[in-house]
Amino acid sequence: MLEEITFQNKEEVAENTFLYTFSKPKGYTFQAGQYATLRFHKKALHQDDRGNARCFSFANAPYEKTLSFMMRQSESGFKKNMFDAKEGDTMQITGAQGRGTFEVFREGDQLVMICAGVGVTPMRSILRQSIYENNTLSLILINSNRNRRSTPELEWLEALPQSYSYIKVLNTLTDNDDSKWQGSTQRIDEAMIGSIVSDTPQTLYFVAAGVGFVQAVERILLSQGIPRERIYFDSFG
Numbered sequence: 741m742l743e744e745i746t747f748q749n750k751e752e753v754a755e756n757t758f759l760y761t762f763s764k765p766k767g768y769t770f771q772a773g774q775y776a777t778l779r780f781h782k783k784a785l786h787q788d789d790r791g792n793a794r795c796f797s798f799a800n801a802p803y804e805k806t807l808s809f810m811m812r813q814s815e816s817g818f819k820k821n822m823f824d825a826k827e828g829d830t831m832q833i834t835g836a837q838g839r840g841t842f843e844v845f846r847e848g849d850q851l852v853m854i855c856a857g858v859g860v861t862p863m864r865s866i867l868r869q870s871i872y873e874n875n876t877l878s879l880i881l882i883n884s885n886r887n888r889r890s891t892p893e894l895e896w897l898e899a900l901p902q903s904y905s906y907i908k909v910l911n912t913l914t915d916n917d918d919s920k921w922q923g924s925t926q927r928i929d930e931a932m933i934g935s936i937v938s939d940t941p942q943t944l945y946f947v948a949a950g951v952g953f954v955q956a957v958e959r960i961l962l963s964q965g966i967p968r969e970r971i972y973f974d975s976f977g
């Protein structure tokens with residue numbers, strides 16, 4: 741079923757990357773980690789050969805009063821419509837989908853979230869919901885980006901472990917050009933995952949990013965003997 745959502749505002753959270761906030765329809769529910777399809781009305785300003793609809797992970801958490809989505813800007817009609825949206829504009833949203841949810845992950849004894857770029861979006865939702873609930877499921881985030889500018893909410897992510905002992909964060913900037921950056925600049929590999937994760941039979945993995953990244957991480961995890969049933973993916977295309 742499609743529901744109508746009303747655009748409220750946008751905020752730039754990294755270079756060319758925006759967090760778009762909408763009203764939440766009464767009774768609309770989702771779980772942290774899920775996604776939905778957003779669709780523009782037929783009379784949208786910019787036309788889009790691919791249908792003016794795209795899937796997006798929920799960026800904020802179920803407890804929050806609004807819906808938000810994080811997107812990297814592009815030249816597509818859909819993204820131009822998003823960028824040009826004015827307060828009060830409406831669009832449509834489907835129901836929430838996706839197997840990789842906080843409800844499922846909390847059945848494990850720890851959750852390892854591995855992402856790149858806007859793949860951090862469903863992880864953000866999980867982190868926010870977990871903090872809100874005072875949930876102490878061990879959460880490990882491994883987050884890869886080119887540099888500081890292109891990393892959404894880097895300061896917030898870096899600060900999380902200081903406030904919440906059950907959260908570990910490893911940001912890696914693979915094309916770092918900031919001499920002040922003290923953190924990792926390595927690409928994600930077996931050794932990096934091993935440096936922060938002690939796998940157990942109840943450890944669950946959630947991977948989100950473009951298809952190349954997702955496949956590469958899947959290969960690494962499978963080569964470490966981690967069974968497929970413990971690995972969840974959102975491939976952003």
Ligand SMILES: Cc1cc2nc3c(=O)[nH]c(=O)nc-3n(C[C@H](O)[C@H](O)[C@H](O)COP(=O)(O)OP(=O)(O)OC[C@H]3O[C@@H](n4cnc5c(N)ncnc54)[C@H](O)[C@@H]3O)c2cc1C
Pocket residue numbers: 775789790794795796797798809810811812813814815816817818819858861862974975976977
């Ligand atoms: C479960 C899920 C969650 C997602 N969550 C997010 C999210 O949180 N944030 C986010 O930004 N994105 C997310 N995405 C991806 C999103 O749906 C879009 O695909 C993405 O943002 C690119 O959209 P675009 O309009 O910029 O580019 P598009 O125009 O959709 O192009 C995407 C890619 O397809 C290629 N392409 C373009 N037209 C064609 C064509 N006709 N035929 C074949 N290939 C073509 C382009 O070269 C480009 O590489 C998610 C996707 C999935 C499946």
